Amino acid sequence: MTVISDPLMHPTKRPRRLFKNLMAKLASIPMILTAVVVFVGGTAWTVLYSFTGSRMLPKTNWVGLDQYERLWSSDRWIISITNLGIYGSCSLVLTLVIGFSLAACLDRKIRFESAFRSIFLYPFALSFVVTGLAWQWILNPDFGLQSVVRGWGWESFVFNPLNDANTVIYGLLIAGLWQGTGLIMCIMLAGLRGIDEDIWKATRVDGIGTIKTYIVVIIPMMRPVFITSLVLIASGIIKLYDLVVAQTGGGPGLASEVPAKYVIEYMFRAQNLGQGFAASTMMLCSVVVIMIPWAYLEFGGRKRG
């Protein structure tokens, strides 16, 4: 994990720093433009206009913090962030646990490994829209799981998460996990394959049990794998939108609303850009709060190594 802080170790004759490493800088222009113009520029634009009363079109009629006051007094926004909190924490924990457990199962020199792996991974090839529709159909009380179990003779069986305000978020979770765990499983599996066989031999010699070895030895060694997984899962969670629209439409009532949906609907359906921008600024703030420790761990940690 050594980092070459400056590959041009030999003293350069050019006096100006700008021309040092010139080709790499030129080659990075697309990245720099994307980072600066699109991500920083676009974000700054969004934050700026969140302080305006823009309706259908962006306008600079400043209204101070009005949009934020309204946002935080809106029931729907509170419901949305609560839902994201529940969905996000369940999804994060379960995806990591399921992903890791499946990877550990597959790593135990089993038969048909590639068949199992393909089965766990294929949902990732399908879009959230497809995922939402398929699970909406399976969870439909009149056609799906509930009616089938009732057909077997268990007449009082109730499994109707999508039409119950208290459980709808778990209905989304079933679909979200189905779609997303495969990729994490794959990443974890790749991480496990990177663990030296000698480690296993050593723990066996020491008489440490298999499960204990995973928890005490293997998982700490896979820290970078978990960090990559965390970034992937978290970025998916915060963007959660398509799945909700396809599977529940935010219903019943407002029970499965999420922040990204609030942003989009206030921007486009309600034609209140200012309100939508205020909500997306709040989302962005939470991302930055999460990302700063990550960036510190990543880059801060590197420099020591």
Next chain:
Amino acid sequence: MSKILKSLLVGSALVAAPASQAIELEVTHWWTSGGEAAAVSKFADAWNATGNSWLDGAIAGSGGTARPIIISRILGGDPMAATQLNHGRQAEELIEAGLLLDLSDVAEAGGWADIVNPSALLESCTLDGKIYCVPVNIHSAQWLWLSHAAYENAGLDVPNDWNEFVGSAGALQAAGTLPLAMGQQGWQQNLAFGAITIAVAGTEAWREVTVNKNAEVAAGPEYTAVFEAMVDARKLASESNVQDWNQATNMVITGTAGGQLMGDWAQGEFAVAGQVEGVDYSCLPGLGLNDILDTGGDAFYFPVNDDPAITAAQKELAALLISPEVQVSFNLAKGSLPVRGDIDMSSANGCMQKGLKILANGGILPSGDQSLSADTQTQIEDLMAQFWSGDMSAADAQDDYAQLIKKAD
């Protein structure tokens, strides 16, 4: 000679595009259900018949999906040639930004000021004395649709108004029929709210609240009665778990539900299913209590284009959409009312005749689109979604509603 030339120029909107040069116009709309698609193809056929061609840009999923696409394309400088938008306050800002084509000359040549009825429709296309859109139909929301099969099955007479409907609900439930089909989407629940308001609180109170934004009336006794009626209606619809409006309509068509509160566009679904008004289903405008309808509807806007040939074709299309033959065929298919009072709609079915009669008698209200901003409407829809699918009390809902009206713009 110059006189002929002049008359040609006045009518130039109609003939500006040389017949030899077929112009393809891209038209964006969100009419994708069965009846809607049948209606939009009347437009397309009429336009194709002029030697030009219609490039259909249908986007399913109601205005919420289509609107960002439409606005992005217009803002991005690569607009479609024409687009559906609800008339009302939605396009104001696009007009102010100079992005939409001024149709005043076409309107003048076609004498729209005289033929468009009610004139409020043309007014909502007008900003600073210029006309920017073509109204193509009138839609009203305050209709109760009833299934004859469901009532026959329960051994009941088909109700004649909302009160009888509520009274008969118990017997329907006893017969295993869902009394009220209701799609679980905010706009449908808000539509039901509007319809019940006009029926229960009357037009005066409605106008005071919706048009004048009087929060005191919204908190007053007339509206208390409305919210209490809504609690009853909520019970009648509690077993309804369909999403789309036409799925709910389908429950009425098949007789699995007794009735539905839906706009006159539901008509198209009954027609596609081959049902006959008065035999298979009934429709009650104003919920059978008031002879009154609102006059929302659709309009087409034409984004500014720098190609003169396309601009001429846009104007030609604008004139075509409001021409008598096209108005008749389109509105018969769509189940909506025509925007001009001077055409023969005798081939329309019973429901449309009822609507036409109310329109002729002037029993009209402006639609919510024309009075409330999309922002306020969305907030009301959110409240209604919360109310209909939860157990919010009438008093709480009324409080929240009055707050929204107070802040409305």
Next chain:
Amino acid sequence: MADITPGLSDGPRGPKPKKAFSRANIILYGTLIMVSIYYLLPLYVMIMTSLKGMPEIRMGNVFGPPMEITFEPWVKAWSQACTGINCDGLSRGFGNSVRILIPSVLLSITIASVNGYALSNWKFKGSEVFFTILIIGAFIPYQTMLYPIVILLRELGLMGSIGGLVLVHTIFGMPILTLLFRNYFASIPQELFKAARVDGAGFWQIYFQIMLPMALPIFVVAIILQVTGIWNDFLFGVIYTKPATYPMTVQLNNIVNSVQGIKEYNVNMAATLLTGLVPLIIYFASGKLFVRGIAAGAVKG
């Protein structure tokens, strides 16, 4: 200890199980099979439903195999389903999707691989800052960037063209792809790079002659991720193009969301499967390569 040399990463590393029918093995396979059922259920239901006629669907059992197999829903989804007034199903979108997919995948991967190479071997002052911004960008909901992108494309004169859409896909694919390539190139032994520098090889020479030939696994991963993402994209496809170039997903949305009376679940499912076919085939076909590539690119974190 997370450094992985791609060639060594295929074989299972876990402890060797002892007997074929030990209790542990039964639990292991039992669990895997149960979990597989959960993963396969939706696919099974989609395929079965797409082969049934509407009367059979109304009767209720989604899990039962069709009593009478019909391919009509597939035919209808491909060539007859209506969106608006066009009744030619998904077929019109397929070619467009391919036309959008190929340049987008090529351009985004080319740029991201060069970025990743520069970030791992040619760091310059500020390069990590730009990279961090890029990664934070991966968390921004795309929808909030719609209007800024509209303005950008308008200024570039690319609005409504396939070129504009390719640019958008390149921009939004950049964060994750750059992360993957950066990690991959960082795992290649530095000695190779240093030796090439000593021989006087420049930026592009090292990229094309040393890095590129070694980067096959990560290219496979990048291609798979991009093909999936771009093929499944609806939002950008519908906003930054026009009807003549709408991708398949727009037709899918139109078919699935425009209900004509009753929902034709069988046609919806067939349309869904048809749209998902390209990424599905790629996933099933690439199996082992994907894991190998992931092992090389994602693991270093």
